[in-house]
Amino acid sequence: MKITIIGSGNAATVLAKLCVQQGHSIVQIISRNEEKGKNLAQNFNAQYIPLNGTVNKNIEIVLVAITDSVFPKALDGLNFGSIPVFHTGGAVSMNVLRNTTTNYGVLYPLQSLSAEVEEIPTIPFLIEANSENSFKILNEFANTLSNNVTKVLEFKRLRLHAAAAIANNFTNYLYTCAKTYCDNEELDFNLLKPLILETANRIQNNDPEKVQTGPAKRQDVYTLGKHLQLFSEYPKLRTLYTRMTESIMHG
Amino acid sequence: MKITIIGSGNAATVLAKLCVQQGHSIVQIISRNEEKGKNLAQNFNAQYIPLNGTVNKNIEIVLVAITDSVFPKALDGLNFGSIPVFHTGGAVSMNVLRNTTTNYGVLYPLQSLSAEVEEIPTIPFLIEANSENSFKILNEFANTLSNNVTKVLEFKRLRLHAAAAIANNFTNYLYTCAKTYCDNEELDFNLLKPLILETANRIQNNDPEKVQTGPAKRQDVYTLGKHLQLFSEYPKLRTLYTRMTESIMHG
Structure with missing residues (x-):
């Protein structure tokens, strides 16, 4: 054409x-x-x-x-x-x-x-x-x-567009946050890449809710506290961490 | 062994x-x-x-x-x-x-x-x-x-562990939010799976900050408003959407 x-x-x-x-x-x-x-x-x-x-x-x-x-x-x-x-x-x-x-x-x-x-x-x-x-x-x-x-039809497309923003734009933003933190702390962001790929691969055949892992899911306040301490010099990251953790813990 | x-x-x-x-x-x-x-x-x-x-x-x-x-x-x-x-x-x-x-x-x-x-x-x-x-x-x-x-060494491992929670646990939680919304609205979550995989694949060889897309990145308040309207019956999703969008827009 x-x-x-x-x-x-x-x-x-x-x-x-x-x-x-x-x-x-x-x-x-x-x-x-x-x-x-x-x-x-x-x-x-x-x-x-x-x-x-x-x-x-x-x-x-x-x-x-x-x-x-x-x-x-x-x-x-x-x-x-x-x-x-x-x-x-x-x-x-x-x-x-x-x-x-x-x-x-x-x-x-x-x-x-x-x-x-x-x-x-x-x-x-x-x-x-x-x-x-x-x-x-x-x-x-x-x-x-x-x-x-x-x-x-339009009303469903609009909703899929909004869901896509959550599944794509927000996740990419989280990768950016993790990379910025790694760069600042002289950690190798490459070490996180297999994990990132696995998380996306995993939900191709699994319900994301069922494969959720991590300290927030486990209500592991000990580890959550350690993480928050590490972010004490990163107020924006600390806020993001707190909000996401609260959402995971309390739905 | x-x-x-x-x-x-x-x-x-x-x-x-x-x-x-x-x-x-x-x-x-x-x-x-x-x-x-x-x-x-x-x-x-x-x-x-x-x-x-x-x-x-x-x-x-x-x-x-x-x-x-x-x-x-x-x-x-x-x-x-x-x-x-x-x-x-x-x-x-x-x-x-x-x-x-x-x-x-x-x-x-x-x-x-x-x-x-x-x-x-x-x-x-x-x-x-x-x-x-x-x-x-x-x-x-x-x-x-x-x-x-x-x-x-321990101090770096701790920090990578915290960064991993952001790159993995939080992203998986976002997938869960998107899937729950799709299920509620009778949308096919499978349609989002290639997008999810692409986002994770893309940062294997690209800086996530440089490949960020979406209405928040573009400061496209028109589309952001439409999305928020769609989430009006989902107060938790609306809060999450607002917070993540603000973080992307204002760093």
Whole structure:
């Protein structure tokens, strides 16, 4: 398929890469960020178009991969006629696209897409469209990109998006806290990496509640006290530790 | 090596399995919990001994794999002469063993050991001993169990133990929160599993701070507001979400 991508951030970059890997071609990148947009376009032999530029309509699909908060303003003045336009926003209604085309929908990658990461992970796509016709196009297209495609209506997608923030953004933040502490205390953060991987691997086939370990779960106030003492010079870490421990102990 | 294990919980179970896999034999299980102790002993053709029972001293190594908080009381009255005794407690000084033997130390598995999990993960062992002689025995033994063995003195081990609670126990708790929410809202938690795995995989080769994504990182108050609205009937989740988001936004 000949594709236009609107956006030049993490999601746009990873999806462009995935599309090309699966035999599609990126025709143009439309972005308000000239530097990132031009870079991305160059990587895929595509044309860079600024937001108010002249858009090439000799394409089959438009992917809108922009930050949730800039919808719908970023799409002002864009009209693709009947060319299908799909956005990737987890927390955005598909209706923000209704002035841009007659065929629209959502192709939400339920995955953390970081342009920094070389290998593209398995991406579950949650899809939804405004008509049977656009759903058919979207479904076929999504299945070229992933084996994990599910039709999910907006109210469920929103909730999965929120649950994903907990399971991904917050855990990554905890890794950051642990690494910062290790760096400050001259400890080797690499020693924690097998543990981090195991915890994520373990819940692939186990209920996380059933495999919870640690001093908070055991109500081991002796060890909890030792840990809090170690964090006495790290007030923010101490607060985080106390709050998470209380949640684990008292549900 | 002929091994006695004191304990019958998660760590004792997984270490017993690992020892046998590597060609050692478990001679006896000493445990205050008769049911779990007998079960574990039976699984490894070992003898079960209650805490005040008569201990077989025809062994080469004693592993004390008990909860940190029950040290040193659980070892009262046990004396192994010069047989090396190593405990697995991350937050416990090796000196709690000094009345049980002349050769002692710590063999701390920096890993989450859950008896529920079938496959034993990579285990980094942090080791420390009271003399050159006991260190030599411990080091050789630890290297039969893992390729990842590091000498780490108590003050650093304690700190790694605390960092591990953040990187493992807290993240697993977040998975539990996400799953409970999914179950309540009739969402498929399986859809989040590739994301969870990717987040843990990603930091194996990337600084977690540099690959942080999500609305909190982007200061996207629009999406954060939507999420909080979704959690309005889940006051505990709402509190957790607010606290973690504030930490990510304001460091």
